[in-house]
Amino acid sequence: MDNSNGSNRPLSPHITIYRPQITSVLSIVHRITGAGLTLGMVLIVWWFVAAATSPGYFRFVDGLLTSWAGLLILGGSLWAFWFHFFNGIRHLRWDAGKGLSLAQSTRSGWRVLGFSVLATTVSVAWLSGGLDNVI
Secondary structure: OOOOOOOOOOOOOOOOOOOOOHHHHHHHHHHHHHHHHHHHHHHHHHHHHHHHHOHHHHHHHHHHHOOHHHHHHHHHHHHHHHHHHHHHHHHHHHHOOOOOOHHHHHHHHHHHHHHHHHHHHHHHHHHOOOOOOOO
16 A cells, blocks of 8 residues: 555554553563573573583672572563463463453453462572472
């Protein structure tokens, strides 16, 4: 389609026209977390390579990963993992033809967010030894 009549209208819908909905936001976040999981995986592989290389190099890499910035990145990667996992299950249900109504997809989207935060919190508590007396 051309814009030969000189109007200022966009040729296709633009993101600023629509109000963001939970389904569209989670779709974008799902793609970002899928790509972002690569960063966490690269850091973990780097840590393993450093452990196999030398004690000095391992101390250096371990110091970076256990700094506040490294732990923030690893924590974000952990949340991205859980979000991507639960949202993947949501997509598998959709592929089976279940939960496709607007109300159901909105509810499942909020559940994915809740479960991902809960699973991240439980994982961090468990990894930091906070659940030793519980489990």
